[in-house]
Amino acid sequence: MALLAITALAGMDLAQWQALLNNVAFAICLGAMLFYWGGAAFPQVQLLTELGLAGMIGANLTIAALLTARWIDAGYFPLSNLYESLFFLAWGITALHLVALHWSRSRWVGIMTAPVVTGIVAFAALVLPEDMQVAQPLVPALQSNWLMMHVTVMLLAYAALLVGSLLSISFLIVTRGQDVQLKGNSLGLQFRPPQPQTHPEWAEATLPSPASELAYAGLRSSRPSSAELPPQPAPEGIPWQRLSLAEILDNTSYRLIGLGFPLLTIGIIAGAVWANEAWGTYWSWDPKETWALITWLVFAAYLHARITKGWQGRRPALLASIGFGVVWVCYLGVNFLGKGLHSYGWFF
Amino acid sequence: MIIYSLPLARWVSSLQRYFRHELMPLLADLRLAIGLLLAIAVLSAIGTVIEQEETAAFYQAHYPEHPALFGFLTWRVILGLGLDHVYRTPWFLAMLILFGSSLAACSLTRQWPMLKVARRWSYLTRPQSFQNLPFWTYLPQQSLQGLPEQLRRQGYLVFQEGHRLYARKGLIGRIGPILVHVSMLLILLGAIWGSISGFKAQELIPSGSVASIQHLTGAGDLARAHLPTWQIRANRFWIDYAPDGRVKQFYSDLSILDQGQEVKRQTISVNHPLSYRGVTLYQADWSIDSIRIRVNNSPTFQIPVLPVRTETGNKLWGAFVPTQPDMSQGLTLLLPDLQGTALLYDTEGQWMGSLRQGMSLALNEVAPQRFPSPLTLYLDEVIGATGLQIKSDPGIPAVYLGFALLMVGVVMSYFSYSQIWALQTETGLYLGGKTNRALVTFEREFDRLVEQQKFAFSLSQIPVEAEMG
Numbered sequence: 001m002a003l004l005a006i007t008a009l010a011g012m013d014l015a016q017w018q019a020l021l022n023n024v025a026f027a028i029c030l031g032a033m034l035f036y037w038g039g040a041a042f043p044q045v046q047l048l049t050e051l052g053l054a055g056m057i058g059a060n061l062t063i064a065a066l067l068t069a070r071w072i073d074a075g076y077f078p079l080s081n082l083y084e085s086l087f088f089l090a091w092g093i094t095a096l097h098l099v100a101l102h103w104s105r106s107r108w109v110g111i112m113t114a115p116v117v118t119g120i121v122a123f124a125a126l127v128l129p130e131d132m133q134v135a136q137p138l139v140p141a142l143q144s145n146w147l148m149m150h151v152t153v154m155l156l157a158y159a160a161l162l163v164g165s166l167l168s169i170s171f172l173i174v175t176r177g178q179d180v181q182l183k184g185n186s187l188g189l190q191f192r193p194p195q196p197q198t199h200p201e202w203a204e205a206t207l208p209s210p211a212s213e214l215a216y217a218g219l220r221s222s223r224p225s226s227a228e229l230p231p232q233p234a235p236e237g238i239p240w241q242r243l244s245l246a247e248i249l250d251n252t253s254y255r256l257i258g259l260g261f262p263l264l265t266i267g268i269i270a271g272a273v274w275a276n277e278a279w280g281t282y283w284s285w286d287p288k289e290t291w292a293l294i295t296w297l298v299f300a301a302y303l304h305a306r307i308t309k310g311w312q313g314r315r316p317a318l319l320a321s322i323g324f325g326v327v328w329v330c331y332l333g334v335n336f337l338g339k340g341l342h343s344y345g346w347f348f
Numbered sequence: 349m350i351i352y353s354l355p356l357a358r359w360v361s362s363l364q365r366y367f368r369h370e371l372m373p374l375l376a377d378l379r380l381a382i383g384l385l386l387a388i389a390v391l392s393a394i395g396t397v398i399e400q401e402e403t404a405a406f407y408q409a410h411y412p413e414h415p416a417l418f419g420f421l422t423w424r425v426i427l428g429l430g431l432d433h434v435y436r437t438p439w440f441l442a443m444l445i446l447f448g449s450s451l452a453a454c455s456l457t458r459q460w461p462m463l464k465v466a467r468r469w470s471y472l473t474r475p476q477s478f479q480n481l482p483f484w485t486y487l488p489q490q491s492l493q494g495l496p497e498q499l500r501r502q503g504y505l506v507f508q509e510g511h512r513l514y515a516r517k518g519l520i521g522r523i524g525p526i527l528v529h530v531s532m533l534l535i536l537l538g539a540i541w542g543s544i545s546g547f548k549a550q551e552l553i554p555s556g557s558v559a560s561i562q563h564l565t566g567a568g569d570l571a572r573a574h575l576p577t578w579q580i581r582a583n584r585f586w587i588d589y590a591p592d593g594r595v596k597q598f599y600s601d602l603s604i605l606d607q608g609q610e611v612k613r614q615t616i617s618v619n620h621p622l623s624y625r626g627v628t629l630y631q632a633d634w635s636i637d638s639i640r641i642r643v644n645n646s647p648t649f650q651i652p653v654l655p656v657r658t659e660t661g662n663k664l665w666g667a668f669v670p671t672q673p674d675m676s677q678g679l680t681l682l683l684p685d686l687q688g689t690a691l692l693y694d695t696e697g698q699w700m701g702s703l704r705q706g707m708s709l710a711l712n713e714v715a716p717q718r719f720p721s722p723l724t725l726y727l728d729e730v731i732g733a734t735g736l737q738i739k740s741d742p743g744i745p746a747v748y749l750g751f752a753l754l755m756v757g758v759v760m761s762y763f764s765y766s767q768i769w770a771l772q773t774e775t776g777l778y779l780g781g782k783t784n785r786a787l788v789t790f791e792r793e794f795d796r797l798v799e800q801q802k803f804a805f806s807l808s809q810i811p812v813e814a815e816m817g
Contacts, residue, residue, distance in 0.1 A: 251786070266756060269755060282747065297386065301389075302384050
């Protein structure tokens with residue numbers, strides 16, 4: 001049986017491979033999401049979260065294989081239509097999920113990003129009609145190296161901003177109904193009163209409870225949180241106070257948006273320079289470029305809200321959550337507004 | 349003199365005080381900046397939802413007064429507020445200018461002083477000072493030994509004086525935002541300068557003709573008075589067709605003439621414009637200007653052709669070709685494109701035949717009844733015209749410099765500015781640090797630092813005598 005399967009696989013052409021990878025990617029994403037959510041429901045079963053992580057890595061590799069197959073098939077980097085760009089975005093989110101996980105070591109990263117990736121892949125693989133999945137030759141105006149530069153950077157920016165804003169949403173979930181005191185905001189100032197070994201407001205976050213997995217055992221077991229250590233008198237040394245879950249989510253979200261923002265800036269500029277070289281105008285207020293600017297402005301407001309006195313905590317996180325919607329309008333919503341070089345085409 | 353200058357001086361100084369103590373702090377207020385960013389975002393979004401630059405009739409048809417959209421959005425509201433051209437309205441431009449002022453004020457009153465503060469650091473001399481740092485610890489019995497090397501390995505710039513140590517890295521993360529603000533100002537100023545001193549024009553130039561820049565489609569006040577005096581000669585215009593008749597590329601062989609002298613010559617095509625003294629010529633459109641024909645042994649006539657409207661919307665050009673010297677009789681000649689084939693019809697609309705460029709057609713052979721006497725038509729040349737989009741934007745250098753600095757600035761702004769202090773006392777070592785952006789990774793770095801310091805200390809505690817013995 002196994003031998004039959006292998007020969008069947010070897011006999012497949014690139015198009016069949018693509019169809020297979022397309023479905024496998026969806027199945028793996030769905031699995032990863034269910035494992036992550038199972039891990040959230042049963043925090044004591046470490047295996048679930050680890051399987052979720054394995055699923056996300058698998059999804060990343062499957063999507064990479066799918067895009068590579070299309071690259072070989074079409075002869076140019078596959079970003080010509082909505083289907084391919086959706087898969088590239090999904091790939092970017094799974095890759096940045098790994099970065100965010102490496103920084104935060106929190107399962108919230110997977111809980112938040114897995115459903116979004118699954119949604120994107122499901123939309124691309126199952127909802128988009130067949131004729132929109134086929135690679136199409138590029139319009140003459142788009143046959144340029146600037147296109148690769150502009151589109152790849154923009155999609156990676158969207159991916160980073162989406163993962164960052166998802167973590168801000170998770171921050172809002174974790175701190176719901178609390179008065180937030182964060183250690184060191186972006187000004188480098190300390191807002192949390194010094195030495196609150198177990199500050200009542202953070203009791204939930206610093207104790208190993210389902211809402212908090214600071215001691216996410218598989219990765220973080222070697223680093224007990226301060227709450228688990230007995231308070232020690234000065235002669236034996238003062239253990240230093242660790243970041244709480246909320247602080248970790250807040251800062252990881254900030255770092256990802258901080259990564260997405262330069263990418264967005266470079267992507268917009270690449271588009272503007274390209275337009276100026278080809279058509280003689282670097283800005284024409286076309287809906288897509290206007291929405292890219294709106295995205296840029298909203299996240300610029302977020303970055304500034306973080307350094308505003310008394311605004312740390314939930315207010316910037318709310319702005320970032322709004323940014324989540326704005327990125328989607330910029331990426332997909334513009335298709336409803338009008339046609340142009342930026343339109344992917346629509347199927348209604 | 350003194351009587352008059354005193355109140356003036358007082359007035360100037362009070363104005364200065366107002367500027368420094370009232371206006372600047374207001375403009376530099378971060379909440380104003382955030383409000384402006386979001387307001388510009390919302391206004392820009394309105395411009396993508398309401399159709400822009402349409403006719404009044406369009407808005408009357410789509411935004412009627414009864415029923416009003418959302419109860420208030422009628423065409424009167426849209427035209428009254430200028431929502432039909434959001435990005436050109438005075439209030440949108442005023443908001444951009446306010447945004448620019450806020451940027452400038454913020455850079456001057458906040459960022460620059462903050463950078464100076466960052467460069468003027470100090471050692472921490474008392475253990476109590478460490479309690480104000482977000483990350484700090486106390487390691488009993490330990491010393492500064494090995495710490496500077498450890499910090500240097502992690503990329504820190506280390507300063508040490510006796511028992512005190514200060515280290516920092518990522519100062520470019522402090523310079524980045526300043527660069528971002530300066531470059532944003534450059535882009536805004538470049539855009540304003542471009543709209544004042546730039547112009548746009550369109551010229552349709554037949555092959556072999558000379559034209560100056562005169563058909564302006566938009567020009568700033570400064571540009572109108574200083575339009576270029578040089579001229580453009582279209583040496584030749586042609587189209588490359590694919591075998592199936594699709595257009596592959598448009599080409600124009602252009603010369604720039606300054607006082608009659610050719611100063612530059614270049615063939616342009618779509619995506620490959622010509623630039624001369626800050627003015628760029630883009631291949632944008634084309635047309636057919638005229639045909640050169642002969643009848644029997646006549647000299648060559650150049651007959652203008654005119655665009656004809658077709659029901660399908662395709663381009664088509666037509667001309668009347670007289671066959672009698674008194675123009676009493678003639679033929680209609682139609683050209684579908686610039687491939688050089690013309691279709692001939694008589695005055696009744698009867699198709700007579702087709703004629704290729706450089707060839708001839710003996711009409712008396714095609715239609716002997718209508719043309720009993722020998723009548724041969726020669727199509728010598730079909731003369732095309734190139735449609736040029738001409739643009740000058742003197743703001744481009746500033747905008748491009750702004751783009752370059754902005755890209756560098758945003759990347760620099762990603763770096764986190766990290767500082768570490770250490771103080772060795774008689775009992776042990778105080779170690780603390782802070783960073784402005786990457787808290788999570790800094791926590792890990794600090795953790796590693798503490799662990800390595802503890803490890804080095806435990807190694808040094810192994811009795812040396814044992815080894816010697």
